[in-house]
Amino acid sequence: MVDRLACLAMDQEDPLRAFREEFALPEDEIYLVGNSLGAPPRTAAERVRQAVEDEWGRHLVGGWNEAGWYAQPLTTGDRLAPLIGAGPGEVVAGNTTSIAVYQAVNAAMRLRPGRDVIVVDRGNFPTDNYMIEGLGELRDIGEGRFDDAACVLLSEVDYRTGARYDVPEVTARVQEAGALMIWDVCHSVGALRVDVSAADFAVGCTYKYLNGGPGAPAFLRVHPRHQATAENVLSGWYGHAEPFAFEPGFRRADGIRRFTVSTPHVLSFAALEAALDMWERVDLDQVRAKSMALTSLFIDLVGDRLELASPRDPERRGSQVSFYHHDGYPVMRALIDHGVHGDFRAPDILRFGFAPLYTRYVDVWNAAQTVAEVLEKELWREDRYAVRLAVT
Amino acid sequence: MVDRLACLAMDQEDPLRAFREEFALPEDEIYLVGNSLGAPPRTAAERVRQAVEDEWGRHLVGGWNEAGWYAQPLTTGDRLAPLIGAGPGEVVAGNTTSIAVYQAVNAAMRLRPGRDVIVVDRGNFPTDNYMIEGLGELRDIGEGRFDDAACVLLSEVDYRTGARYDVPEVTARVQEAGALMIWDVCHSVGALRVDVSAADFAVGCTYKYLNGGPGAPAFLRVHPRHQATAENVLSGWYGHAEPFAFEPGFRRADGIRRFTVSTPHVLSFAALEAALDMWERVDLDQVRAKSMALTSLFIDLVGDRLELASPRDPERRGSQVSFYHHDGYPVMRALIDHGVHGDFRAPDILRFGFAPLYTRYVDVWNAAQTVAEVLEKELWREDRYAVRLAVT
Numbered sequence: 001m002v003d004r005l006a007c008l009a010m011d012q013e014d015p016l017r018a019f020r021e022e023f024a025l026p027e028d029e030i031y032l033v034g035n036s037l038g039a040p041p042r043t044a045a046e047r048v049r050q051a052v053e054d055e056w057g058r059h060l061v062g063g064w065n066e067a068g069w070y071a072q073p074l075t076t077g078d079r080l081a082p083l084i085g086a087g088p089g090e091v092v093a094g095n096t097t098s099i100a101v102y103q104a105v106n107a108a109m110r111l112r113p114g115r116d117v118i119v120v121d122r123g124n125f126p127t128d129n130y131m132i133e134g135l136g137e138l139r140d141i142g143e144g145r146f147d148d149a150a151c152v153l154l155s156e157v158d159y160r161t162g163a164r165y166d167v168p169e170v171t172a173r174v175q176e177a178g179a180l181m182i183w184d185v186c187h188s189v190g191a192l193r194v195d196v197s198a199a200d201f202a203v204g205c206t207y208k209y210l211n212g213g214p215g216a217p218a219f220l221r222v223h224p225r226h227q228a229t230a231e232n233v234l235s236g237w238y239g240h241a242e243p244f245a246f247e248p249g250f251r252r253a254d255g256i257r258r259f260t261v262s263t264p265h266v267l268s269f270a271a272l273e274a275a276l277d278m279w280e281r282v283d284l285d286q287v288r289a290k291s292m293a294l295t296s297l298f299i300d301l302v303g304d305r306l307e308l309a310s311p312r313d314p315e316r317r318g319s320q321v322s323f324y325h326h327d328g329y330p331v332m333r334a335l336i337d338h339g340v341h342g343d344f345r346a347p348d349i350l351r352f353g354f355a356p357l358y359t360r361y362v363d364v365w366n367a368a369q370t371v372a373e374v375l376e377k378e379l380w381r382e383d384r385y386a387v388r389l390a391v392t
Numbered sequence: 393m394v395d396r397l398a399c400l401a402m403d404q405e406d407p408l409r410a411f412r413e414e415f416a417l418p419e420d421e422i423y424l425v426g427n428s429l430g431a432p433p434r435t436a437a438e439r440v441r442q443a444v445e446d447e448w449g450r451h452l453v454g455g456w457n458e459a460g461w462y463a464q465p466l467t468t469g470d471r472l473a474p475l476i477g478a479g480p481g482e483v484v485a486g487n488t489t490s491i492a493v494y495q496a497v498n499a500a501m502r503l504r505p506g507r508d509v510i511v512v513d514r515g516n517f518p519t520d521n522y523m524i525e526g527l528g529e530l531r532d533i534g535e536g537r538f539d540d541a542a543c544v545l546l547s548e549v550d551y552r553t554g555a556r557y558d559v560p561e562v563t564a565r566v567q568e569a570g571a572l573m574i575w576d577v578c579h580s581v582g583a584l585r586v587d588v589s590a591a592d593f594a595v596g597c598t599y600k601y602l603n604g605g606p607g608a609p610a611f612l613r614v615h616p617r618h619q620a621t622a623e624n625v626l627s628g629w630y631g632h633a634e635p636f637a638f639e640p641g642f643r644r645a646d647g648i649r650r651f652t653v654s655t656p657h658v659l660s661f662a663a664l665e666a667a668l669d670m671w672e673r674v675d676l677d678q679v680r681a682k683s684m685a686l687t688s689l690f691i692d693l694v695g696d697r698l699e700l701a702s703p704r705d706p707e708r709r710g711s712q713v714s715f716y717h718h719d720g721y722p723v724m725r726a727l728i729d730h731g732v733h734g735d736f737r738a739p740d741i742l743r744f745g746f747a748p749l750y751t752r753y754v755d756v757w758n759a760a761q762t763v764a765e766v767l768e769k770e771l772w773r774e775d776r777y778a779v780r781l782a783v784t
Contacts (some may be wrong), residue, residue, distance in 0.1 A: 048440050049440070052663065056436075058418060061733070099487070099626065130627050130641075131626065176778055213445075213658065215661075233526075237517075237518050250522040261490055263597075263599075266397070268658070365759045
């Protein structure tokens with residue numbers, strides 16, 4: 001079994017090790033929730049200060065042109081594109097993943113008139129499925145039929161178990177059946193080399209592995225083959241052919257701009273821009289290799305102390321490791337109290353996310369050791385860990 | 393005619409004069425575009441720094457609880473409520489005005505089945521009308537018929553002319569005809585004592601007179617009488633009865649939370665919170681009185697040099713003054729070049745916004761004098777002012 005010194009040695013040899021210094025992380029805490037909210041890049045505070053004081057403060061309304069705010073949905077979209085295997089002019093940034101899902105599924109339904117089934121995974125993050133109730137008949141992918149489906153909406157990586165779909169294989173199968181493929185990459189972008197280039201639509205958020213900040217802008221990718229025909233149900237003025245002509249009726253813009261809606265949340269974009277400055281220097285193959293190594297190590301070190309909920313094959317999972325525990329809530333509370341931050345998802349899932357840019361091998365060792373001691377000493381049975389917070 | 397010294401004296405006696413010191417404004421420029429993007433409160437930069445470094449940096453994912461991020465759509469909504477005559481539990485903040493319009497009109501259409509007309513003003517800010525194309529048959533308010541309308545969507549203050557509707561009168565007339573009234577208060581909130589309490593829905597933005605920052609969160613107000621029956625077409629997990637139960641199907645939350653959608657843009661909320669700290673100390677009657685005085689003074693001082701596009705009666709306009717000019721674009725460019733910042737709206741409107749918290753009477757005098765000189769010397773005919781920017 002790998003020991004603590006071996007982990008320290010692996011950290012020394014880690015080609016990504018310098019990135020950890022670029023994050024502001026609390027001392028003496030092991031943060032394994034980067035799959036939920038990424039840590040702040042050290043440059044984020046300065047970039048946001050700049051947006052407030054230098055851009056808003058100096059340019060005032062002129063910032064829409066002079067500071068590039070107006071173009072943010074497109075310029076940031078272009079910067080996100082390489083992270084999902086897309087090209088320039090294919091991605092818009094803004095709003096939230098829920099809203100992007102709504103746009104993608106509405107567009108897909110109109111591209112496939114006569115088909116009224118939407119195939120989903122009941123394990124999708126719930127908001128994906130909630131947002132599209134009423135747009136079609138929802139059917140679980142378990143039934144395996146796509147021939148009457150307008151589209152299939154799946155999360156590349158399952159938010160509970162970390163299980164990963166085979167994107168090329170599923171995309172091909174769905175498209176062969178005449179349905180459109182929509183991928184939600186919230187739980188994979190920034191953790192592995194996402195490639196949804198063949199898919200019809202993709203959506204995702206930027207505040208998990210991408211470290212864009214709480215509530216950072218989401219994104220929507222539309223395959224070039226659909227950009228001339230797909231409709232944006234949220235037909236706001238940003239997607240108009242000539243937004244500043246203030247015409248009475250809506251005329252769709254050409255290209256990806258058609259899928260923008262309205263005014264970007266400029267200050268939230270600013271923090272994301274700081275994160276993207278870093279991502280432009282990251283090799284995604286190194287990210288994926290380290291992610292597989294970190295997660296496999298954690299699984300090995302925890303051993304049979306907990307029942308694994310994630311796939312054991314690293315190729316089949318994202319960058320998180322989940323375990324089942326019937327008293328998962330107090331177990332996680334006890335772990336957090338002892339410096340290991342994972343999270344709990346009802347009814348019985350303990351999640352640990354491994355963000356390769358700032359998680360070290362020694363963090364994995366320390367976390368696994370803490371898990372072992374908390375379980376062995378049954379610390380989680382203490383009364384104080386049973387109290388439920390409003391939001392977990 | 394009021395002279396410059398009289399304006400300086402009026403500034404001395406202005407009960408709102410201390411607020412100007414709370415804004416970061418460029419020296420030697422007269423900023424009359426607060427009706428488009430408000431100036432930054434001096435506290436905004438510090439509040440946003442706090443959100444990045446103290447909240448995100450220290451609490452990381454715990455910020456959703458510990459820093460109150462999760463509740464932002466509701467807590468900020470409650471703080472906005474008094475600015476539009478609403479009470480607690482009636483307003484949610486987030487997303488954009490376009491999206492709030494889409495939610496409100498969709499909800500209204502479902503509350504009035506069998507009626508498929510949406511009455512709008514063709515002079516609404518275009519995105520309002522664009523967003524709802526396809527949700528019903530759009531008809532202009534000029535036709536004056538509401539008996540087959542599901543809802544009426546109007547902007548309290550016209551973005552081009554500053555003309556103001558009589559909100560209680562129109563609301564009563566619409567509701568008597570069995571239609572629902574939706575007000576867009578983007579161009580009135582923070583400029584006058586908005587009261588949409590009798591209306592069915594209201595939407596608005598917070599980055600104009602409210603100074604919430606570029607792309608600050610929008611808001612949606614739902615009258616309590618509709619909260620149990622109205623549906624949110626954007627049924628994201630935030631509006632679920634139990635968001636953290638991660639149930640497979642959508643169950644609507646009770647109350648105003650039903651109208652939230654998904655993750656708030658936390659850093660954009662932070663700047664708005666700084667602005668609201670200030671608004672809690674503002675007397676809206678003083679704002680309205682000063683707004684009427686500033687706009688009337690500007691109209692008087694400009695005199696017949698320009699053709700007035702705004703109503704002459706201050707009760708019938710918001711806090712902006714617009715003029716027609718066939719060469720409005722180069723005229724505005726020349727004014728900006730000489731330190732007076734208004735804006736131009738195609739085809740022929742010059743707009744000047746007067747934000748009572750930071751615009752002084754002497755600014756009005758100086759601006760009017762500049763207008764007079766630029767027109768008299770025909771400076772706007774210089775070639776350099778004719779070049780059109782991409783975004784104006």
